[in-house]
Amino acid sequence: MTHPRVPYLKKVALFADLPEPSLLRLAEVAGLQRFSAQSYLFRQGEEPDFLYSFVEGGIVLVAGSGEKEAVVEFFGPGESVLLAAALLGLPYLVNARATTDGQALLIPAAKLRKLIDEDVALAAQCARTLSRHWRVLISQIKEIKTHSALERVANFIIAQTKKTKGAVSFALPGMKKEVATRLGITPETLSRTLRSLKKYGVDAEGDTLHISAIERIASLVETPPEAT
Amino acid sequence: MTHPRVPYLKKVALFADLPEPSLLRLAEVAGLQRFSAQSYLFRQGEEPDFLYSFVEGGIVLVAGSGEKEAVVEFFGPGESVLLAAALLGLPYLVNARATTDGQALLIPAAKLRKLIDEDVALAAQCARTLSRHWRVLISQIKEIKTHSALERVANFIIAQTKKTKGAVSFALPGMKKEVATRLGITPETLSRTLRSLKKYGVDAEGDTLHISAIERIASLVETPPEAT
DNA sequence: GCGGGTGCTTGATCTTGGTCAAGTGATGAC
DNA sequence: GTCATCACTTGACCAAGATCAAGCACCCGC
Numbered sequence: 001m002t003h004p005r006v007p008y009l010k011k012v013a014l015f016a017d018l019p020e021p022s023l024l025r026l027a028e029v030a031g032l033q034r035f036s037a038q039s040y041l042f043r044q045g046e047e048p049d050f051l052y053s054f055v056e057g058g059i060v061l062v063a064g065s066g067e068k069e070a071v072v073e074f075f076g077p078g079e080s081v082l083l084a085a086a087l088l089g090l091p092y093l094v095n096a097r098a099t100t101d102g103q104a105l106l107i108p109a110a111k112l113r114k115l116i117d118e119d120v121a122l123a124a125q126c127a128r129t130l131s132r133h134w135r136v137l138i139s140q141i142k143e144i145k146t147h148s149a150l151e152r153v154a155n156f157i158i159a160q161t162k163k164t165k166g167a168v169s170f171a172l173p174g175m176k177k178e179v180a181t182r183l184g185i186t187p188e189t190l191s192r193t194l195r196s197l198k199k200y201g202v203d204a205e206g207d208t209l210h211i212s213a214i215e216r217i218a219s220l221v222e223t224p225p226e227a228t
Numbered sequence: 229m230t231h232p233r234v235p236y237l238k239k240v241a242l243f244a245d246l247p248e249p250s251l252l253r254l255a256e257v258a259g260l261q262r263f264s265a266q267s268y269l270f271r272q273g274e275e276p277d278f279l280y281s282f283v284e285g286g287i288v289l290v291a292g293s294g295e296k297e298a299v300v301e302f303f304g305p306g307e308s309v310l311l312a313a314a315l316l317g318l319p320y321l322v323n324a325r326a327t328t329d330g331q332a333l334l335i336p337a338a339k340l341r342k343l344i345d346e347d348v349a350l351a352a353q354c355a356r357t358l359s360r361h362w363r364v365l366i367s368q369i370k371e372i373k374t375h376s377a378l379e380r381v382a383n384f385i386i387a388q389t390k391k392t393k394g395a396v397s398f399a400l401p402g403m404k405k406e407v408a409t410r411l412g413i414t415p416e417t418l419s420r421t422l423r424s425l426k427k428y429g430v431d432a433e434g435d436t437l438h439i440s441a442i443e444r445i446a447s448l449v450e451t452p453p454e455a456t
Numbered sequence: 457g458c459g460g461g462t463g464c465t466t467g468a469t470c471t472t473g474g475t476c477a478a479g480t481g482a483t484g485a486c
Numbered sequence: 487g488t489c490a491t492c493a494c495t496t497g498a499c500c501a502a503g504a505t506c507a508a509g510c511a512c513c514c515g516c
Binding site for chain 1 (some may be wrong): 235246292296300311312313315317318321322344345346348349351352354355356358359360361363365366367368369370372373374392409412433
Binding site for chain 4 (some may be wrong): 175177187190191192
C-alpha cells in the first residue's frame with residue numbers, strides 16, 4: 001500500500017513524525033542517492049537543487065574552499081542538511097564532503113518550497129528542526145568564544161557520548177584534522193591537547209578514542225567549585 | 229475593521245507577509261511591551277514564555293552569565309529572537325539585554341506552538357526566518373574560524389552598511405565592549421584594531437564610526453589578487 | 457563644585473595556540 | 487619490492503591577541 005521510499009523517510013528525524021499523507025507526497029518526489037567517502041555532495045556557492053537527508057553514512061560541512069578550510073559540523077544518519085538553503089533557494093554557504101560511504105534521500109528543493117506552503121505538518125516540522133539546528137550553532141559559538149582549546153576538546157568528547165560516567169569508546173566523526181577545525185583549532189593543537197588529556201584517561205587509537213572515565217573529563221570543564 | 233495590533237505585526241519581518249487571517253490570530257494573543265536600556269528581557273536557562281519581536285529599539289543576545297560573557301548577536305527593529313526556544317519549549321540558551329529603550333511584541337510561546345501546527349502560512353514563514361538565522365550564524369562561525377581580528381572588524385563594518393563604496397557613518401549596535409565579544413575579541417583588542425584602521429579611513433567618535441571609503445575597508449578582506 | 461562609577465584607551469607583559477619544519481607509519485600505485 | 491602521498495605527531499619558534507594595570511573622560515548623584 002505504502003510507497004517503497006516511505007520506510008527511508010521514516011529514518012530521518014525531520015520526516016519521522018509526519019502524518020501518512022505528508023510522507024506520501026514527499027516519497028513521490030524523493031530519490032535515493034549513494035555517495036562514497038571523500039566525494040563532494042555539493043560545493044559552496046552552488047544553487048541548491050536538493051535537500052539532503054542521510055539514511056546511512058555521514059558527511060562534514062566545510063566552509064571556505066581554498067587554503068582556509070573550517071569544518072562547521074558533522075552530520076550522520078537521520079539528520080538533514082541545508083534545509084536553510086533549500087527553503088530559501090539561496091546558494092549553499094558551505095561544502096559537503098562525505099566522511100564515509102553512505103546513502104542520502106534527496107528532496108528536490110523546488111518541490112520542497114512548494115510543499116512547505118501547502119503542508120502544515122511539514123512546515124511545522126521544518127521549523128522545529130531548524131530550531132534545533134539554531135541551538136546547536138549557538139552552542140558552538142558560545143563554546144568558541146568563551147572556552148580554551150582544552151575545554152573545547154573536553155566538551156566535544158562529552159558531546160560525542162550519551163553516558164555521563166564510566167568508560168566510553170567511540171569513533172571520531174571524521175579525520176582528526178577535520179575534528180580540529182570543527183573545534184576552531186589546528187590539527188597540531190588537537191594532537192597536543194589529546195596528548196595532554198592522556199593523564200585524564202583519554203587514549204587515542206587511530207580514529208577511536210577510549211575514555212576511561214567520562215566524569216573526569218567533565219570535571220575539566222565544569223566551573224571548579226567557587227566560593228561565594 | 230482590523231485589530232489595533234496588526235499594524236505592529238506588519239513591522240516585523242517574521243509576520244509582515246502573512247495573510248490577514250493569520251495576522252488576526254496572532255494579534256489576538258500578542259501583547260506590546262516596553263523595555264528600557266540595559267534591562268534584561270530574559271535570562272539564560274529560563275523557560276520561554278514568549279517570542280520577542282522588536283518594533284522599536286534593540287537588544288543584544290549574550291551567552292554565559294558569569295565572568296565570561298560573549299555577545300552572540302545584536303537585534304533591532306523588525307527582527308524576532310528566540311523563535312527556536314519558543315517553538316521547542318526549551319530553556320533559553322542566552323540572555324537578552326536591551327541596548328536601547330524600545331518596545332517589543334510578545335507572542336505567548338504556548339500559543340505560538342499551537343498556531344504553528346494549524347497555520348501553514350505561519351509555519352512556513354517561521355521556517356524561512358529560521359533559515360535566514362541559520363545562515364547568519366554559519367557566516368559568523370566561518371568568520372571566527374578563518375579570519376583574524378582585523379579582518380573580522382573590517383567585515384563587521386562592511387556588514388553594518390548597505391553601501392559598497394564611498395563614505396559612511398553609522399552607530400555601533402551596542403557598547404564597544406559588546407561589539408568586541410560579538411567579534412570574539414576583547415575590548416582592548418577592538419580598541420587597538422580600530423586605531424590601526426585609522427590609516428584606512430576609519431574614525432571612531434563615541435559610538436559612531438565614520439568611514440571615509442568603504443571600499444578601502446573591503447580591500448582589506450578580499451583575497452588579495454592571487455596569481456594561479 | 458566634588459567623588460565615584462563606568463566605558464574606553466593605552467602601555468607592558470605574558471600565554472595560548474599558530475606556524476614551520478622534520479619525522480613516522482600506513483596506504484596505494486607501479 | 488620501491489616510492490610517493492597523506493594523516494598524524496613532535497619539536498622549536500613565533501606572534502596574535504589576552505591579561506594586567508594605569509590613566510582618562512564622561513556622567514550622575516550629592
